[in-house]
Amino acid sequence: MKLVLDPGYNKLATTLARDFETVKTSFKRFSDGELYFRVEDSVEDENVATLLSGYPNQDSAIVKATLLSSTLKDHGAKQVVTIFPYFPYARQDKRFLEGEPISAKYVAKTLYESGTDFLLTIDVHDAHAFNSFGNRFINLKTYSVWAEHLRTHVDQDFFLVSPDEGRATFVENLAKEINCEFISLSKQRNLQTGEVEGIEVKNRKKLERLEETCEAAVLSDDIISTGGTASEAMRKVKEIFKGHLIAAFTHGIFLPGAIANLLRVGAHTILTTDTIDTSFSDVSVAPLIANRLKKM
Numbered sequence: 001m002k003l004v005l006d007p008g009y010n011k012l013a014t015t016l017a018r019d020f021e022t023v024k025t026s027f028k029r030f031s032d033g034e035l036y037f038r039v040e041d042s043v044e045d046e047n048v049a050t051l052l053s054g055y056p057n058q059d060s061a062i063v064k065a066t067l068l069s070s071t072l073k074d075h076g077a078k079q080v081v082t083i084f085p086y087f088p089y090a091r092q093d094k095r096f097l098e099g100e101p102i103s104a105k106y107v108a109k110t111l112y113e114s115g116t117d118f119l120l121t122i123d124v125h126d127a128h129a130f131n132s133f134g135n136r137f138i139n140l141k142t143y144s145v146w147a148e149h150l151r152t153h154v155d156q157d158f159f160l161v162s163p164d165e166g167r168a169t170f171v172e173n174l175a176k177e178i179n180c181e182f183i184s185l186s187k188q189r190n191l192q193t194g195e196v197e198g199i200e201v202k203n204r205k206k207l208e209r210l211e212e213t214c215e216a217a218v219l220s221d222d223i224i225s226t227g228g229t230a231s232e233a234m235r236k237v238k239e240i241f242k243g244h245l246i247a248a249f250t251h252g253i254f255l256p257g258a259i260a261n262l263l264r265v266g267a268h269t270i271l272t273t274d275t276i277d278t279s280f281s282d283v284s285v286a287p288l289i290a291n292r293l294k295k296m
């Protein structure tokens, strides 16, 4: 497997480039802003994976991915794996209101039609939208990298917190892998405005018990965008739990104000993976991607 690296990536691309041969490419923008690239090495009869940054500039990331897939196939690549560690448009994964697109599904369909054989992503918001693509859609879960990081870097006894129902299964599975306790919250969002309207601890008795036995709480979510979900969830947890607060996210979008929101509610530590380059990207998904590519 050879790799094409998106110049939009730093940390993750550098780490993966140690394990794979890379295809020489050059990227630039025409003066009107349109994308230009050239694949400078032969890809004839090669399996090629393209590593693409899905944020920021989601729209152009999708154009870049489709042009790359088509170009690689036109130049004889055997199989093309498009890797979007953060999958753009993944949150619009169903028609919440009549007239809306199922953006996640349509983006995937466009990529397959452009020559992508396999689409690989990490902790996608909800994999249901991609069910129709069967095993051509690979959603790697970050259990092992989070478990390893939290076990080795958190000295205190800790429990996990799921901020909403959508994350509850992930958090439960991660808690099993780490062998720690967890609690779940329930969240209501206004579908018109997107605002978080209410968040509640489902089992307050359990949280009261954890307040006595644990020194730290690790809130785990797939995405931080405005920080509304995470800060509201932590505010709720803090009503009972007075210990150390760690906020851990797979994909760190961090819109303006998000970090301030977390700090205001008392987050002591912020962590993300490197699916999006952030200054908190201390947890690398490179081993997950490398292991999967080596099996293809």
Ligand code: R5P
Binding pocket: 091, 163, 164, 166, 167, 196, 221, 222, 223, 224, 225, 226, 227, 228, 229, 230
């Ligand atoms: C939504 O349900 C996701 O799992 C995240 O909780 C959400 O995308 C985070 O967004 P924000 O930081 O804007 O609340």
